[in-house]
Amino acid sequence: MPPEAAPPTAGLAGPDRAAPAIVLDGLVRRRGERVVLREVSVIVPAGATVALLGPNGAGKSTLLRVLAGLMRPMGGVCRVLGHELPDGRHDLRGRVGYLAHEPMLYRDLTVRENLAHRARLLRVADPAGRVRELLEATDLVRRADFPVHALSRGLTQRTTAAATLLSDPELLLLDEPLANLDPSASARLGALLGPRPAVPAPASPGAGPAARPARTRVIAGHDPEAALAESDIVVGLRDGAVTLLATPDTVGPDQIAALYA
Amino acid sequence: MSTPPAPRGAWTGDVRALLALEWRRERRAPQVLPTMVLFSIGVFVLFRFGLQDGRVDGPLAAGVLLVTTLLAALLGIGRLWAAEEDEGGLDAFRLTPASASALVAAKALALWSFLLVLHLVAVPAFAFLLLRDGLDVGALPTVAGALVLCDLGIAVTGALVGSIAAAARSRELLVPLMAVPLLIPLIALASEALSPVLTSPQDVVEGRWWTALALYDGVFLLVSWAVSDGIVED
Amino acid sequence: MPYARRILPLTAVTIAIVLAWIVVSAAVVPTDATEGVRQKLTYLHPAFAIITLIAFVAGAFFAWQHLKHDRPIDDLRSYVAIHQAQNFCLIALITGGIWGRAAWGVWWDWGEPVLVTFLIIFLLYATYQPMRFAIEDPERQARTASVFAVSAGIFAPVCFGVVRLTTNLLHPQPLDDPASNLPGTAGLAFGLSVLALGALFVTLWHLEIVHKSTRIRVRQLQRKVEGEDAVPVVARASSPVTL
Numbered sequence: 001m002p003p004e005a006a007p008p009t010a011g012l013a014g015p016d017r018a019a020p021a022i023v024l025d026g027l028v029r030r031r032g033e034r035v036v037l038r039e040v041s042v043i044v045p046a047g048a049t050v051a052l053l054g055p056n057g058a059g060k061s062t063l064l065r066v067l068a069g070l071m072r073p074m075g076g077v078c079r080v081l082g083h084e085l086p087d088g089r090h091d092l093r094g095r096v097g098y099l100a101h102e103p104m105l106y107r108d109l110t111v112r113e114n115l116a117h118r119a120r121l122l123r124v125a126d127p128a129g130r131v132r133e134l135l136e137a138t139d140l141v142r143r144a145d146f147p148v149h150a151l152s153r154g155l156t157q158r159t160t161a162a163a164t165l166l167s168d169p170e171l172l173l174l175d176e177p178l179a180n181l182d183p184s185a186s187a188r189l190g191a192l193l194g195p196r197p198a199v200p201a202p203a204s205p206g207a208g209p210a211a212r213p214a215r216t217r218v219i220a221g222h223d224p225e226a227a228l229a230e231s232d233i234v235v236g237l238r239d240g241a242v243t244l245l246a247t248p249d250t251v252g253p254d255q256i257a258a259l260y261a
Numbered sequence: 262m263s264t265p266p267a268p269r270g271a272w273t274g275d276v277r278a279l280l281a282l283e284w285r286r287e288r289r290a291p292q293v294l295p296t297m298v299l300f301s302i303g304v305f306v307l308f309r310f311g312l313q314d315g316r317v318d319g320p321l322a323a324g325v326l327l328v329t330t331l332l333a334a335l336l337g338i339g340r341l342w343a344a345e346e347d348e349g350g351l352d353a354f355r356l357t358p359a360s361a362s363a364l365v366a367a368k369a370l371a372l373w374s375f376l377l378v379l380h381l382v383a384v385p386a387f388a389f390l391l392l393r394d395g396l397d398v399g400a401l402p403t404v405a406g407a408l409v410l411c412d413l414g415i416a417v418t419g420a421l422v423g424s425i426a427a428a429a430r431s432r433e434l435l436v437p438l439m440a441v442p443l444l445i446p447l448i449a450l451a452s453e454a455l456s457p458v459l460t461s462p463q464d465v466v467e468g469r470w471w472t473a474l475a476l477y478d479g480v481f482l483l484v485s486w487a488v489s490d491g492i493v494e495d
Numbered sequence: 496m497p498y499a500r501r502i503l504p505l506t507a508v509t510i511a512i513v514l515a516w517i518v519v520s521a522a523v524v525p526t527d528a529t530e531g532v533r534q535k536l537t538y539l540h541p542a543f544a545i546i547t548l549i550a551f552v553a554g555a556f557f558a559w560q561h562l563k564h565d566r567p568i569d570d571l572r573s574y575v576a577i578h579q580a581q582n583f584c585l586i587a588l589i590t591g592g593i594w595g596r597a598a599w600g601v602w603w604d605w606g607e608p609v610l611v612t613f614l615i616i617f618l619l620y621a622t623y624q625p626m627r628f629a630i631e632d633p634e635r636q637a638r639t640a641s642v643f644a645v646s647a648g649i650f651a652p653v654c655f656g657v658v659r660l661t662t663n664l665l666h667p668q669p670l671d672d673p674a675s676n677l678p679g680t681a682g683l684a685f686g687l688s689v690l691a692l693g694a695l696f697v698t699l700w701h702l703e704i705v706h707k708s709t710r711i712r713v714r715q716l717q718r719k720v721e722g723e724d725a726v727p728v729v730a731r732a733s734s735p736v737t738l
Contacts, residue, residue, distance in 0.1 A: 428639045
């Protein structure tokens, strides 16, 4: 790919154009003989929120898995947080949080054990402290010692969200994150998984909170209104191809209808 | 292979955490160990009747003990990767910086430890139920040595076979199909190492069987390590 | 597609070697006084066994390449090598039985390490297709099959060593024994048999690779003409590769 051939960014004038979080150019992924993602090209600036829309089977979950480094791209360019996939996928580990449909939790273990184990493998600095912090943030303290199989779907979803946030990832890939949640849990989790600006390095060491990059988010879902409300970029997938790429203020209801038609 | 350099001791730390997880899950919901123990004792009783109230010694004794171990191990191998596959633990693992070989090593160590615990119960039961002259105390180190090496081979091969079978729909059917041929040479070697001490009067085990057993274990350790990325990666 | 271009010359070479082999073993090598024509079967079994073992190891090599570089063509190479080797393995077992009958009067002999090893290897590789086609995701299927092929390919020679160690070598191993008093022409016939079956294997391997990739290409074109959903996906196949 010639480096000058910049893929479209929906005209977004982000401050971080120089260091985009995600660069996709002609990304292809097949499943056997079938093409699941065909030539997907998108640039996502660091700190932006992408709403990923499309009917069932359009390739949303596959795209999220590719971005998480769980599936290899089979063609085109796929650069995530500055690392070329698939070769750089090991460097992404711990920097990307992926909230999938499946809970990805051990059902016989308790909420706390699941989180502590994951934190340990993610090499979180203070695993016990971080787990406690997230249990409080997700309002799971009272259920912390329940085995996962005894939890309702909503509570399981909250546990999964806590597990996703353990390493405080820079890139969040969320597959219908607020499914199965009641309104109060939905609001709480929505805030927890919400956007977060970058914190610049303090003037002198120890003078303030440590520097951290802005949080980039890709959210797949079926609720166009909610998605438009919280996103900076809207990507519509249909049969594995990008058919809609725009900023939310320019997306009309007819475009959404066409996507799902 | 393509895993980035990890902090020193991270690999062993990961293996320890993953092994602890296996044992914690087994303690929380005991499945594999009780099944293997009960199955083994059931098979010993079965042999008692199948051999018409006969007692065994020599190669026959070694064969009965080892084949029973292998069959019991098949039950454990089938369950070894089930949680990763059914509960999505594999995806969760792949999002962490821990290396694939650490997971495979932890699985093999878990199965090895299960098999060793199994033998703590099964060998006395075997000596009591089936062995013609009981087990001599002097023979214990040899029996233990042969079983430790045999169990290691079963564990490493089992971790590999279990991971292959876990990806498939018919997991329970594939495990015995693949594991039995792969373990025939191991059982043959372990039988050669065991049968002299199960004979009365006892015989001396030839050194080459120990070497061969250790070599077999070593080869499969290398294979598992080499293909571990292929097992865990997508 | 170089694979297709190589088929014609390969076939010609294979035919030439096979003819030479038949002529040498039928006309040049003296017929054994006691065994008669049956003795000529001696040249079949070891050759099949040798090619089978090499083919399984080659399958493991391609599978290793597949795991390392993630190219679907390597999966196809490994798949076809194993598939052909399975057929060769079966023939090695059958000719081995015939050989045993000719040499020692028994169809099966547990003291013969080559035969016993090939039975074990055959049992192991017989699970390759059931294992492979029980995995639904095609990419995972290919990768898991490669893990299996690498493990089994390393296992095959190890198994031979162990079986050889644990069986009592009661029978003469005429072709391994340098002091054997076989006539020199018999050695030539044996060498030719290995060469002929090796050439046959390579030709068949090319043929199946080209056949499989052509089938995929046809389906691709059919999809283009009739639409994406007109052609159902084949579930029982290697990685879809068009050369």
